[in-house]
Amino acid sequence: MTRGSTGRPAGTRAVVVHPDADTLVAATAARLALAVLDAQSLRREVHVALTGGRVGTRVAEAFLASDLLGALDLTGLHLWWGDERFAADGSADRNDTPVAGALAGLAERGAHLHPVAGPDRVADVEAAARAYADELDAAGITGGADSTSALDVVLLGVGPDGHVASLFPGHAALEAGGSTVAVHDSPKPPPQRVSLTRDVIDGARQVWLLGSGAEKAEAVTRGLAGDAGTPVLPCALVSGTDRTLWLLDLEAAGDA
Numbered sequence: 280m281t282r283g284s285t286g287r288p289a290g291t292r293a294v295v296v297h298p299d300a301d302t303l304v305a306a307t308a309a310r311l312a313l314a315v316l317d318a319q320s321l322r323r324e325v326h327v328a329l330t331g332g333r334v335g336t337r338v339a340e341a342f343l344a345s346d347l348l349g350a351l352d353l354t355g356l357h358l359w360w361g362d363e364r365f366a367a368d369g370s371a372d373r374n375d376t377p378v379a380g381a382l383a384g385l386a387e388r389g390a391h392l393h394p395v396a397g398p399d400r401v402a403d404v405e406a407a408a409r410a411y412a413d414e415l416d417a418a419g420i421t422g423g424a425d426s427t428s429a430l431d432v433v434l435l436g437v438g439p440d441g442h443v444a445s446l447f448p449g450h451a452a453l454e455a456g457g458s459t460v461a462v463h464d465s466p467k468p469p470p471q472r473v474s475l476t477r478d479v480i481d482g483a484r485q486v487w488l489l490g491s492g493a494e495k496a497e498a499v500t501r502g503l504a505g506d507a508g509t510p511v512l513p514c515a516l517v518s519g520t521d522r523t524l525w526l527l528d529l530e531a532a533g534d535a
């Protein structure tokens with residue numbers, strides 16, 4: 280059995296290259312709706328972690344607006360975030376702000392939202408990470424061997440530096456244990472964030488890495504090669520227990 284970098288079983292890996300960013304967004308949103316539909320044929324409660332970033336936000340928007348949501352049992356759908364910036368509700372810095380209206384609409388239809396608390400709700404980023412970990416814990420998603428449940432799909436935007444969620448190359452948060460980590464001194468602003476740990480990401484059934492644009496090509500190439508250079512790229516380290524999918528547009532695929 281193949282194992283991921285945290286020792287979890289690692290399933291199959293596939294690379295899907297789309298002709299352009301628009302097609303990548305539309306196909307990934309449809310793929311996500313169908314993945315939830317498939318998962319709901321096995322389990323009622325299905326857990327998805329969305330991602331921010333340029334293409335990730337567009338995927339979230341397209342997914343939340345998709346007609347395919349009509350096929351889902353929204354009362355069994357849980358929406359988490361792979362990471363969130365430590366900023367107040369409604370701040371332009373937050374990953375969930377661009378889709379706040381769509382998320383509220385889905386919550387009215389019964390979906391369960393799991394936003395990360397910002398400074399308007401908790402004292403500091405450590406408290407936000409703890410509260411998010413408690414919420415994951417309540418869903419049985421604890422990281423490590425104790426997990427009784429797993430995220431079904433984790434979407435991760437790949438940064439130009441190879442970061443995923445708020446796990447940056449060479450940053451201490453990359454080695455954090457538990458299910459969430461409070462990130463200080465993020466090299467990309469804002470400096471304070473909350474991220475899922477590699478353990479929870481690697482425990483997910485499916486991990487989907489999104490790459491769009493030429494500025495991602497080098498990180499994608501190194502990530503796909505499992506590059507062990509220094510610093511190690513976070514995108515090279517993560518995997519899902521059933522499947523790891525690299526969902527790219529032509530520009531990001533580069534030579535891949």
Ligand SMILES: O=C1O[C@H](COP(=O)(O)O)[C@@H](O)[C@H](O)[C@H]1O
Pocket residue numbers: 330331332333334335361362363364374435436437438439443444445467
């Ligand atoms: O800061 C972040 O960046 C990544 C990637 O962003 P992109 O704009 O380069 O695509 C994102 O996936 C992550 O969720 C976010 O917090």
